[in-house]
Structure formats: C-alpha cells, structure tokens
Amino acid sequence: MIAPTLVRPRSGGSERRRVPPVVAAVVTVLVAVTLIPLGYVIATTIATGWETASALIFRPRVGELLRNTVALVVITVPVCMTLGVGAAWIVERTTVFGHRYWAPILAAPLAVPAFVNSYAWVSVIPSLHGLWSGVLVATLSYFPLVALPVAATLRRLDPGIEESAGALGAGPYRVFFRIVVPQLRLPILGGGLLIGLHLLAEYGAFAMLRFDTFTTAIFEQFQSTFNGAAGSMLASVLVLCCLVLLVAEAAARGSARYARVGSGAPRRPDRIRLRWSAVPAALGLVALTVAALGVPLWTIARWLRIGGTDVWRTGTLWPAFAQTLALGLLGAAVTTALAFPVAWIAVRRPGVFSRMVEGCNYVTSSLPGIVTALALITVTIRYANPLYQTVIVLITAYVLMFLPRALVSLRSGLAQVPVGLEEASAALGRSQASTFVRVTLRLTAPAAAAGAALVFMAIVTELTATLLLAPIGTRTLSTRFWSLTSELDYAAAAPFALAMILLALPMTYLLMRQSQKAAGL
C-alpha cells in the first residue's frame, strides 16, 4: 500500500485539475448520444402536434395500459421487497437447515431471463394470463434484485445495535422491524427501483402472458406502423412513468445515512437459532427454488426430451450462439471502455460536469429498451443513414442501456487506485498514456472485468432492442427463441433457452461473489 502523497505536483493544482482533452471529447460525445432517446421523445411529441398527440394520449386504451402498468408495479415491487428481504434474512441470519448452501438461490434466478420464465410457466399452466400471472413471473425473475443487496448489507450490519435493543427490552419482532429493516432501507429502495424499471421495460414475459403494458402496446404499434405517431406517444407516457419512479425513489431514499461511527469494527453477526419455525423457513426456501429455478429448468428439460435430437439439428442454434457471444463480447468491451472516461471524471474530477454526465446516463439507462431502440432507428434513418441497420447502432443501444452496470464497478475500482503510483510513474518519465496503460489499467482490470461480465449477461438476455435493431441476417439466441415461441414451437425453442441460461450462469456467480465481497467476505 502506498501512503497518500504529501508533495504537491510541480506544476501546481490548477493545471492538474484539467480534464485531458481526449477524455473530455469522449465524454461529451457520449453525453450527446445519451440524450438521443429523451430528445426523440420530446421532438416527436412536439412534431406530432398537440391535437394529434392529445388524441393519442388521452384515450381509453392508454388508461387501460396505465392501470395495468401501475397495478403491476404497485403489486410486484412490494411483493419482491418482502420476498427478497425475507429470503435474504433467512439465508444470512438464521440457522435454517443447510444455511451454508442457500446463498446461490438469492442470485441464480437472475440467470433465467424473464421471458424464459414466462415460457416455462405457460408450458406448465397454458391458460395463465393477465395481471396476477404477470406478478408471479416478474416476482420470481426479479426478487434477487432486492435479495442480493439486502443480503450483502445484512452481512455487515453491526450486531451490537440489535443486542442493545434486545437488552433494552425489545422482542425479536420489534428488533427486526425497528432496527434491522431501517438499516436495509437503501438496498431495499435501490432494488425496488431497479425492479420497477424492469417491469416498465419488459416486453417478452408479459406478451407471452397476454398482459398488456405500455411496452407491449408500443411493440404492437411498432409491428403495425414501424415508427408511427401512436407508438411514439405511448413511449412518451412510458418515459414519464420512468421519471416518476426515479423521483419517487430519490424522495423515499431521503438524506438519512446509516453508518457505524466510532472506533473498532463490528463483528460478524450471529445467526438466530430457529426452533419450530425452522421447518416453514426451509420449506419456504425450497418452494422459492422450485418456482424460480425448478419450473424453468424442468420445463426446458421436458421440451428437450419431447423434441429429441431434431431440435439440435436445425443448423440455427450454433450461428445464433456465435452471434450472441460476439455481440455480448463486443458490447461488453465497448461499454466498459466507454465507462472508463466517465468513471475517471467521477473519481478524479468530481464536480458539476461529472455529476451531469452521470445523471444523463442514469436517466437514459432507466428508459425501456424499446424507447431507446425506436429513437435510434428514427435518428439513423433520417440523419445517419450509413449507420442504419448496422451493428454499430445495436452496440450503441447496448451502451446506452447498460453503461451504469460497468460504471458502478469501475468507479469503485478506480477509486482504489492510489494516485501516488500514477505520480511515481510520471515522475519516472513515463508518458500519460503509458502510465494509464501500465498502472491505472492494470490496477482496475478486475473491476473492469466484473463490470464487463455484468454487461455481457445483460446483452445475452436482451430481447426488445435486439429485435428492433439487429442488422439483416443477425439472429441471436433471444430473437430466435422469441420467433419460435411465437409460432408455439416450444420444443424447438428449448435449446435456445438453455443456451441463454448457460451463458448467463457464470456471470450470475460472479455477481454473487461481488455482493459477498462488498460485505468483506
């Protein structure tokens, strides 16, 4: 470990604070591109004109969609929060049977894309449709988004506070709700926001369950009119819904912080000894595992058995696998590379500019893939025709949607690089570029790889933007799977579902390790 430098650099502070022109240029271009989706929504709303726009927005169908979408979010998010906190607490803080081996159940469902989950449930119960089936599938697919961060926080809670509460006469339930839950507020709210945004953006899972949300309706308009006005107006309402969620979460988060002050380190919290409740707790975890993992895996296995060897011989699986792998790797590499300058500015030159860059990015990545895809199609068709229908546009969409996943990990990685090492390298005569490659890049490589892995997983299981933007002849695992299930050829779709899960599984493991590492394990 290098001690913080005491000697100020020779050239004085002001010059050192400058953002290198390359970084500034990259980040500025990135921000400009980031603003395309929002700009598109605003511009088309204006271009449509108030009269047409209001006729398309204030109609009964939009009311229906709004009711469906709001009901979905209002029911699913609390259910996921309860389930996520409950599961995480049982796994982390109790002596439930086999507690050492339950941790993966909090992460593994993330490897099963929501639309594969729908496919599995519809195979088991063909008549499944509507709001409650939407809630069911969404809950099973998304509860890890709360459970993972909550588990990480539970592991580093200071047991001393709970013990003090107990000593002051609070019973176990009171301790849980008055002491533990408030400390989990940030991961619960953060996970809840993520789930809300996923619910607004998801197409495949709800289309298969015949549950209409804004995103499915926009997709239907796209199928009927390409980039028509009615679809764009639905998109603008959907964007408003996203912004409402972002603001609501920020407001609920408040300014309270829960941190331990004072000297010493908290010890590992004890596990609560379960007596009569050990059985229901274990049964609950088993039921969750069966529903979230058992059903999809069993369904895929069943379809594979019915399909026999024919479904492997169609000659489309391997090209789709290779194309998905190529898009995932390319997208992950580009996204992570572009996250570098943004992370660098955020860590080394924090200020108004860096906050604006991150803010733009955060909002755009919160928008559903279908909005970003519609915006990129419209913009490239009109103003950047040579790029139209190229892989560049698809990768751009992936960057806009998934940059924060690389950024979060990279930013903390970069913050841990001692500036002193870079200065030493510069003092020894290395150029800025050489210092970056030999010092900064090397030290941030683990964080970059973690971020890239998360982006890769997101791309492999992405459906909506890929359906709209894939270049001619490009058929990924997800788009192939989707067209086969639309023809009700569930047996032929099974190998594609399996391939997606297998590609995402190692990344899910990394995600789990990352959350454990955050807790210092």
Added chain:
Amino acid sequence: MTAGWKTIAGAMFLASTLVGLTACSNDSDTSNEPEQITVYNAQHESLTQEWVDEFTAQSGIKVNLRNGDDTELGNQIVAEGGASPADVFLTENSPAMALVETAGLFADLDPDTLAQVPQQYRPSTGKWTGIAARSTVFVYNKDKLPQDQLPKSLLDLQDPSWKGRWAASPSGADFQAIVSALLELKGEDATRAWLAGMKENAVPYKGNSAVMKAVNAGEVPGGVIYHYYWFGDQAKTGENSANTALHYFKNEDPGAFVSVSGGGVLESSNKAVAAQQFLRFVTGKSGQEILQKGDSFEYAVGSNVPSNPALVPLADLQAPTVDPSKLNSQKVTQLMTEAGLL
C-alpha cells in the same frame, strides 16, 4: 479472486479478438462471393426459407432475409425511402404491399412474372404480384359450440351474444388484413361499429397459433384465423387443433375474404435483375410447387400449379371480390387504435 478476474478479462479479450478476426475474414471474402439480394420478408420464415434454398440452388444467388411483420416492414420501407437496403418485399397479406405501392417505391414487374399469375391474384397496376393466398376461417371447439350456433357472417360477431366467446389476434397483420377487407366491402362506419363490438366481445391473443390453441383448449369457443394454421397443425400432431373444426363463411361474406400474399421489387434496388429473377422463381412452377407439396398449406396462385389437395379448393370458397391494391392498412391501424384494440 484477483487471478480469477484476470483470467476472465484475458479470456474475454482473446475471444473478442477471435470474433473480430473471423468477422474481418468474412468481410474480405465478400468480393469473390456470388451475387446477393436482400429480401424484407413478412411471410412465414420457414416457407420463405424453402423458397430461398431452392432459388439459391438453382441460380447461385444468395438471399439475405430481414424478417418482420407485414405493416412493420412496409412502413419501414416507406420510412427508408430511396435508401432502403431491400431489393424484394414479400408479405403475408396485401395491405402492406398497397402501402409501399402508394408510396411509389415499387418497380414494374417483369411481364413474364405477371403472366404466371392470374389477374384476380394481382393488382391491375402490375407493380407487384400475388405469390400465395390464404382464406379467413372461423375455428371453433367442437364441444363448446354446436354447428347450429356458428355465426352466419363475420359481422354477427359484434353482437353482444358473442361477448367473451370469440378470439382473435388484433395486433397481427393477418387479422388487420381481414379488417381492411371489411373496410373496403362495408365502409368506414360499419367497420368502426364492428371494431367497437369486437373490443367488447373478443378475447385478444398474440398470433393465430395462440388463438387456435386457446380454442382447442376450450378457453374460448371460437376464433377468427386463417385456414393454414389448422391444416399445418393437423398435419403434425394435432396437439393444438384436435378438438376443433373450421367453419368457412362463404357467401361473399367479409369473413370469406381470401387474402393475397404479395411480392414486389423495390425501385431503389441496384440488383434489379436478380430481384426480378427471384419473384419469377417464386411465382413460377418450382416456387408454387413448394406451396403445393410443402407443409405451409397456403394456396398456390401461379403457373397453374394446383394447391395442396388437403385444402378446400379456392374456387369453392365463394370469396368476396376485393381489389388487393385498394386495401388500406393505415386507415385500419387508425380505426383499430381508435377502438382501443392497439
């Protein structure tokens, strides 16, 4: 753990380099490759793939497919205008062809191609041609709907007595083509009223296969679909149609509408010769025989090739006369959006 990350980073870097190299080597090959055309395909992928495989085997011309829905791809071609990468456009129904024709984006078809298709299966303008046809049918569950309760006309389905008792796929181009025929035959007011009744009565599904499956499972007694979904399923296992039968409206009812699938060559194509050749093949003997002998169960329309013998002959369907180039997809989308079906 750090070593783990490094290995992953290394593996990803290596893999992306390999992928990049393969991509580059593919690019350098294109100069020696035979001619290629791009087809915007809204027909069933499996059917078009059969045409493409046979065409490539005969001519050596490679075909790239962009798959999508009728009106999606039609509107896309209109939005792309003169810069469209498409050489050929194939649809399942006529409205999307009419859309591109109205935008003035089709080239004249070769007279040889037109001569292969009888006049009733192509527009008089000669800008595109029919390549196949499909008939509207009412699929019903034999246990839930006795024959004497079957609707006499498509228009009956707006009646309150049909509430919750019939299904359709309103977001699909197939169903929208049926609505466009209704619009052409009965006018805007009657269509608007019918769509309002449909919003009340019909159970929406995504896709004709899903409609048939639901009818078969008894979730809904009946549904409006095209004929070939039923024949295709019967030819396989019948798992989604065993409990169902087809009812043909006949009588020149809007519900007896026969929809013409279209094919056209884009004016902007710089591979017009190969593109024209492709359509001449599709409407020619070997192209139409794929319809006759394959498992698509769509009607053959060209080169005097008879349709699959399992089907009710086209001539017996008593279909209403509709000029395919008059079918207005934009008006239909607008009316269906107004009715809250989209």
